Amino acid sequence: MKALYFNGSSLELRETPIPEAGEDGSLIKVLMAGICRTDLEILKGYMNFVGVLGHEFVGKVVESSDSSFLGKRVVGEINAGCGHCDFCRKGLNRHCENRKVLGIAGLNGAFAEYLTLPTSNLCLVPDSLSNQSAVFVEPMAAATEILEQIHVLPDSRILIVGDGRLSFLIFLVLRLTGASVTVLSKHTAKKEKFERIGAKVVISDEVSQKAIGKFDFVVEASGSPSGWSLASSLVKPRGVMVLKSTYHGDLQFNTAMLVINEISVVGSRCGRFEPALRLLERGLVDPTVLISDSFSLDDYSAAFRRATDGNTFKTLFRI
Amino acid sequence: MKALYFNGSSLELRETPIPEAGEDGSLIKVLMAGICRTDLEILKGYMNFVGVLGHEFVGKVVESSDSSFLGKRVVGEINAGCGHCDFCRKGLNRHCENRKVLGIAGLNGAFAEYLTLPTSNLCLVPDSLSNQSAVFVEPMAAATEILEQIHVLPDSRILIVGDGRLSFLIFLVLRLTGASVTVLSKHTAKKEKFERIGAKVVISDEVSQKAIGKFDFVVEASGSPSGWSLASSLVKPRGVMVLKSTYHGDLQFNTAMLVINEISVVGSRCGRFEPALRLLERGLVDPTVLISDSFSLDDYSAAFRRATDGNTFKTLFRI
Numbered sequence: 001m002k003a004l005y006f007n008g009s010s011l012e013l014r015e016t017p018i019p020e021a022g023e024d025g026s027l028i029k030v031l032m033a034g035i036c037r038t039d040l041e042i043l044k045g046y047m048n049f050v051g052v053l054g055h056e057f058v059g060k061v062v063e064s065s066d067s068s069f070l071g072k073r074v075v076g077e078i079n080a081g082c083g084h085c086d087f088c089r090k091g092l093n094r095h096c097e098n099r100k101v102l103g104i105a106g107l108n109g110a111f112a113e114y115l116t117l118p119t120s121n122l123c124l125v126p127d128s129l130s131n132q133s134a135v136f137v138e139p140m141a142a143a144t145e146i147l148e149q150i151h152v153l154p155d156s157r158i159l160i161v162g163d164g165r166l167s168f169l170i171f172l173v174l175r176l177t178g179a180s181v182t183v184l185s186k187h188t189a190k191k192e193k194f195e196r197i198g199a200k201v202v203i204s205d206e207v208s209q210k211a212i213g214k215f216d217f218v219v220e221a222s223g224s225p226s227g228w229s230l231a232s233s234l235v236k237p238r239g240v241m242v243l244k245s246t247y248h249g250d251l252q253f254n255t256a257m258l259v260i261n262e263i264s265v266v267g268s269r270c271g272r273f274e275p276a277l278r279l280l281e282r283g284l285v286d287p288t289v290l291i292s293d294s295f296s297l298d299d300y301s302a303a304f305r306r307a308t309d310g311n312t313f314k315t316l317f318r319i
Numbered sequence: 320m321k322a323l324y325f326n327g328s329s330l331e332l333r334e335t336p337i338p339e340a341g342e343d344g345s346l347i348k349v350l351m352a353g354i355c356r357t358d359l360e361i362l363k364g365y366m367n368f369v370g371v372l373g374h375e376f377v378g379k380v381v382e383s384s385d386s387s388f389l390g391k392r393v394v395g396e397i398n399a400g401c402g403h404c405d406f407c408r409k410g411l412n413r414h415c416e417n418r419k420v421l422g423i424a425g426l427n428g429a430f431a432e433y434l435t436l437p438t439s440n441l442c443l444v445p446d447s448l449s450n451q452s453a454v455f456v457e458p459m460a461a462a463t464e465i466l467e468q469i470h471v472l473p474d475s476r477i478l479i480v481g482d483g484r485l486s487f488l489i490f491l492v493l494r495l496t497g498a499s500v501t502v503l504s505k506h507t508a509k510k511e512k513f514e515r516i517g518a519k520v521v522i523s524d525e526v527s528q529k530a531i532g533k534f535d536f537v538v539e540a541s542g543s544p545s546g547w548s549l550a551s552s553l554v555k556p557r558g559v560m561v562l563k564s565t566y567h568g569d570l571q572f573n574t575a576m577l578v579i580n581e582i583s584v585v586g587s588r589c590g591r592f593e594p595a596l597r598l599l600e601r602g603l604v605d606p607t608v609l610i611s612d613s614f615s616l617d618d619y620s621a622a623f624r625r626a627t628d629g630n631t632f633k634t635l636f637r638i
Contacts, residue, residue, distance in 0.1 A: 046575070087556065095556035095580065097532070149581070213416070228574070237406065237414035246575040255547070256365070256565040258586035261414070262468070265584040267577035 002297050003052045003112035006042060011053070013300060019108065019116045021063040026119045028059035028074060030319045032131045032294075033110040035307040036139060037164060037223050039103070041247055043304075047104055054111035054317075055103040058125060058134035065119045073125040075137040076117045077273055078102040083120075094270045111297065113319060123273045126281050135316060136169070136287040137276050143169040144279065145271025146242055147177070150217060154178035159215040161231045162222035163190040163201075165290060165314050166244060170219055171199050172285040182215075184230070186222075189311045197289070204230065213237065213261075220244060225251045237261040242268050290314040321616050322371045322431035325361060330372070332619060338427065338435045340382045345438045347378035347393065349638045351450045351613075352429040354626040355458060356483060356542050358422070360566055362623075366423055373429035373636075374422040377444060377453035384438045392444040394456040395436045396592055397421040402439075413589045430616065432638055442592045445600050454635060455488070455606040456595050461563070462488040463598065464590025466496070469536060469559055473497035478534040480550045481541035482509040482520075484609060484633050485563060489538055490518050491604040501534075503549070505541075508630045516608070523549065532556065532580075539563060544570045556580040561587050609633040 005014045021027040034056035042049050055078040061069040080100045081093025088096050102117065103109020125134045143166065152158065156179040160167050163185035171194065174181050182200045184207070185191050191201045202211075213236050220231040221244040228251055235241050243265055258265065279285045294316040295303035307315040324333045340346040353375035361368050374397045380388040399419045400412025407415050421436065422428020444453045462485065471477065475498040479486050482504035490513065493500050501519045503526070504510050510520045521530075532555050539550040540563040547570055554560050562584055577584065598604045613635040614622035626634040 092557070097556075149583075225574075238411070243574060243578050246578045249573075250571050251574045252569050252571040254568075255544075255562060255570045255586075258584065259562050259565045259588050260586070262586045262588055264468075264586065265577065267574075267579070267581045267583065269578050269581055 001113035003108065004054070004297055004300050006050060006053050008050045011043070011300060011304070013297060016112075018114050021065070021116050024065045024118055024120070025116050026064035026066070026069060026122060027062050028076070028115050028117065029062050030057050030059045030110050030113060030115055031073070032135045033057040033317045033319060034135050034139070035303060035315045035317070037166065038246065040308060042104065046246065049104055051103070052108035052112050052115075053103050054109035055101070056135055056138045057110035057115070058131050058137075059110075059115070061122070062114075069119065069122060069124075073131075073134065074122040075125055075134055075273060075277075076102070076123070077121040077270075078104070078138060079270060080107060080118050080121060111300070111317060123277060126277070129280055130288070132288045132291060133280050133286075136290075137273055137280065138270075139166060139169050140173070140276035140280065140285065140287060141271035141273050142166065142244070142269065143173040143271070144275045145268050146170065146219065147173065148271060149266050149268055150240055150242060152177045152179050152217065156180070156216045157214065158182070158217045158219065159184060159231075159234055160219045160221060161227045162220070162245070163187055163194065164221065164223060167221045168194065168290055168313065169285075169287055170221060170244070172197065172287065173279070174219075176279075176284060187310060193289070193313065207234070215239060217242060223247060225249065228253060232257060232263070235263055237263070240264045240266055242266050244268050287314075291316060294318050320432035322427070323373070323616055323619050325369060325372050327369045330362070330619060330623065332616060335431075337433050340384070340435050343384045343437055343439070344435050345383035345385070345388060345441060346381050347395070347434050347436065348381050349376050349378045349429050349432060349434055350392070351454045352376040352636045352638060353454050353458070354622065354634045354636070356485065357565065359627060361423065365565065368423055370422070371427035371431050371434075372422050373431070374420070375454055375457045376429035376434070377450050377456075378429075378434070380441070381433075388438065388441060388443075392450075392453065393441040394444055394453055394592060394596075395421070395442070396440040396589075397423070397457060398589060399426060399437050399440060430619070430636060442596060445596070448596075448599055449607070451607045451610060451635075452599050452605075455609075455633075456592055456599065457589075458485060458488050459492070459595035459599065459604065459606060460590035460592050461485065461588065462492040462590070463594045464587050465489065465538065465561055466492065467590060468585050468587055469561060471496045471498050471536065475499070475535045476533065477501070477536045477538065478503060478550075478553055479538045479540060480546045481539070481564070482506055482513065483540065483542060486540045487513065487609055487632065488604075488606055489540060489563070491516065491606065492598070493538075495598075495603060506629060512608070512632065526553070534558060536561060542566060544568065547572060551576060551582070554582055556582070559583045559585055561585050563587055606633075610635060613637050
C-alpha cells in the first residue's frame with residue numbers, strides 16, 4: 001500500500017505492506033484524511049515522531065475483532081491506551097502513560113491506504129454524515145473538549161486567539177453556548193471566512209486598550225508563542241486561558257501576572273468523539289466550509305504546500 | 320512617628336507625620352507586623368514600590384469613620400479598591416483595577432507606628448486570639464484562598480513545593496481536608512519543623528522517579544523559578560498546579576506539556592480574612608510555632624538579615 005512516511009527529516013511516499021489488525025484491532029481502509037497543524041509541527045521536530053503521518057480520518061472497516069464493524073464507515077479515537085491503568089479505566093485513554101497516538105507517537109497514521117487501531121477506539125459514522133464532515137470529527141472533538149473542562153456561561157465573553165482551522169471549529173462549538181465570542185485574527189484575508197459564519201473578528205494589530213482584561217475566557221489557538229502574551233493581557237482577573245497550541249520550543253513569560261490576577265491556564269488537547277459526532281449529525285456545526293482543497297497521496301508535496309499557505313483552512317487527502 | 324521606608328534602592332527608618340484617617344478610613348496603631356517574602360521581593364524591584372513596607376499586621380484602632388471600631392484590635396485586608404467597579408461590588412476588591420495595596424502598591428504599609436486603611440477593610444480580632452496569632456491572618460488568608468479556587472477531595476494527593484513560611488501555612492490549611500499532603504523541601508534544617516506538625520517531607524534532590532506525574536494538586540510556593548519545572552513534572556495528567564510564587568523576572572518553559580497532559584495552572588494570591596480568622600479562633604491551625612524572632616523597628620537591619628536567612632521562618636516587628 002502507499003503510505004506517506006516521515007523519516008525524521010523529510011516526507012516520502014513509500015510502498016509498504018498492509019498492516020495487520022491484531023487480536024483486538026481493526027484494519028481500516030482510509031477514505032479521507034485531513035492535514036492538521038500538529039502534522040506541520042511534527043515536520044519541525046515536535047514529538048520526535050518517525051512513521052506514517054496523519055490522525056484525522058474517516059475510513060471503512062475491512063477486518064475487525066468485532067464483526068459488527070465490518071464494511072462500516074468509522075472514525076477513530078487517536079489515543080490507544082494500555083487498557084489497564086487508572087486513566088484507561090476511567091475512559092481517559094488519551095492520558096494513559098503508555099499510550100500510542102495515531103500518526104503522532106508510536107503508531108502509523110492515516111496518510112496511507114490502510115491503518116490499524118484498537119477496535120475499542122472506533123465510532124460508527126451515521127449514514128447522514130458525508131466523508132467531508134466525518135473527517136472533521138477528531139478536530140471537532142478537540143474543540144468540544146473545551147466545554148468538558150470549563151464552564152462557559154450563556155453571557156460569558158470569550159476571545160479566540162488565532163484564525164486557523166482549529167480556531168474556526170472552536171468558534172462553531174462555543175457559539176452554541178450563547179456566549180459572546182470574538183476571534184482575533186492576524187490575516188485580513190481570513191476575516192471574511194469567519195465573518196460569514198457570524199464571528200466578530202478583530203485584527204491583532206487593532207486590539208484596543210479597552211479590550212485589555214475584559215474577557216472571561218481566552219482560548220489560545222494561534223499555534224505560536226506570540227499568541228500567549230497577547231492572550232494573557234486580554235483575560236480578566238480570575239478569568240481562564242485555555243491553551244490549545246502545541247509547538248516545538250519554549251515560552252518565556254512573567255508568571256507574577258498569573259498570580260496577581262489569579263488567572264487560570266487550562267491545557268486542552270483531544271476530546272471525546274461522541275459529542276462531536278452528535279453536533280455534526282444534528283447539523284449544529286458545519287465544518288465543511290473550511291475545506292480549501294483536496295489531493296491524492298501522490299500529490300503530497302502540493303498538499304503540504306497548500307496546508308502551510310497562510311490563507312488556507314483545511315487541506316484533505318482523498319485516498 | 321517612625322516608619323521603615325523603601326526608597327527604591329534601600330530601606331531607611333524615617334521620622335514621618337502620623338497619617339490622616341480620611342473620610343471613610345481608620346487610623347491604626349500597629350502592634351505587631353510580619354516580614355513576608357513579598358517584602359523581600361520588593362527590595363529586589365518587584366512591583367516598583369516606593370514607600371513604607373509591610374502588609375501583615377495586627378493593630379488597635381485609634382481613629383475611625385465607624386466609632387464601633389475605636390479601641391478595638393483589628394487586622395486589615397490589604398487591598399483597597401475603588402468601591403464601585405464590578406469586582407468591588409462582588410466583594411473582590413483585591414482584583415479592583417484601581418486598587419492600592421498596603422505596603423505593596425500606592426499605600427504606605429505596616430512597618431511603622433501607625434497606618435491607615437479604609438474602615439471597610441478592617442476585621443475585629445476576637446479576644447481569644449493573641450497578637451502573635453492575629454498577625455498571621457493575612458498570610459493564612461492567602462493559604463485558605465487555595466480552597467476557594469480548587470476543590471480538594473478528602474483523598475486527593477497534594478504536594479507543596481517549597482519549605483518557607485507560606486508553605487507551612489498552606490500545609491496547616493490543606494491537612495484539614497483529610498487529603499494526603501507532602502512537602503518538598505530544599506533544606507534538611509527545615510524538615511524537622513514540618514515533621515513536627517505531621518508533614519511528610521521529601522528533600523528535592525531525593526524525589527523518586529515514582530513520584531513523577533502522581534499528584535492531583537501541586538502547590539508551587541517555592542518563591543523561585545526553579546520550583547516550576549519540578550512542580551510541573553510531578554502533577555498528574557488533568558491535575559492542577561496552584562501557583563503562589565511571585566518573583567521579579569521571567570520564567571521559561573515548554574507549554575506543550577500543559578496541553579498534552581491537560582494540566583491546569585491556577586494563579587492564587589490574597590484571600591478573604593474571615594475564614595482564616597475562624598480557623599485561628601477554632602484552634603484548628605497554630606501558626607505561632609513559625610515565629611523565629613521579633614525585633615523593634617530600630618533593629619530593622621537585623622530583622623531583615625534574619626528574614627533572609629534560609630533557616631528562618633517568620634520574623635516579626637514588635638511596634
